[in-house]
Amino acid sequence: MVEIGRLASPRAVMALTDYLKSQGIETRIEHTAQGTAIYVVDERNAIAAQREFAAFIHNPMDGKYQQASWEVGDNQTKLDYGAPGLQLLTQVITGAGPVTLVTLITCVVIYIAMMFAPEAIFxxxxxxxxxxxxxxxxxxxxxxxxLHFSLLHIAFNMVWLWYLGGRIENSLGSGRLLLLLMVAGTLPNMVQFFFSGPNFGGLSGVVYGLIGYSWVMSQWAPQRGLVLQPALMGFMLLSLVLGFSGVMGDNIANSAHLAGLLTGLLQGWLDSRRKR
Known part of the structure; x- marks a missing residue:
């Protein structure tokens, strides 16, 4: 069996497994402290199931899940994840693992602390x-x-961290993401210091590492369940070029961005050659 991901809501588990069943994909579930793990019985269906898991995380209210429950599951139960605020919280939690969430929360706490004591935190x-x-x-x-120095700065990085980091963690595990965060959060800083000095901050180098890693894995090891649309890679490459051109201003850690991207590409290539 192959684990395709974990969900916090029992109703969400039912909706997804009902849909997978309607597609001819047999699943098993296991309750854990980190949520309910969903396994695919036949490994040949793992890639398709992992893609469906990612699609469900980003749109759990799609009508096809309700339809599947009517066809193969409990047709007396509606897709009800609770209040809208609870729905959003459920999506945030289920779309990421502990490493992603802890990193995200840490960055937000530090950003808030800098509002009150910027010099001390920096x-x-x-x-x-x-x-x-x-x-x-x-x-x-x-x-x-x-460290982040504006609301736009932290919002941009946190959205990408949740989206990319969550996918990597759900597909490959917390250990793999933690290693990528540490490497892509360290080497780009050293490169940025070498070219521009010590006054910089932000998780953008890590974000570029995540995008590079996801792209390589989606191209060379799609069986791992990481799917990255080429348009997203194109957008990040365009942002990198614009950064170096000076169009986006002078306060851009371009060296860290490039180093992060190269780090992610390299680690993705190494991981794509390993057995799961």
Missing amino acids: SALSFFGASTDSHWQIWRVFTPSL
């Missing part, structure tokens, strides 16, 4: 040389990735 988390007495504080090679 001094504590910035790269070597941006503040005094920072020697030997090894965490500084990573922690600038957690």
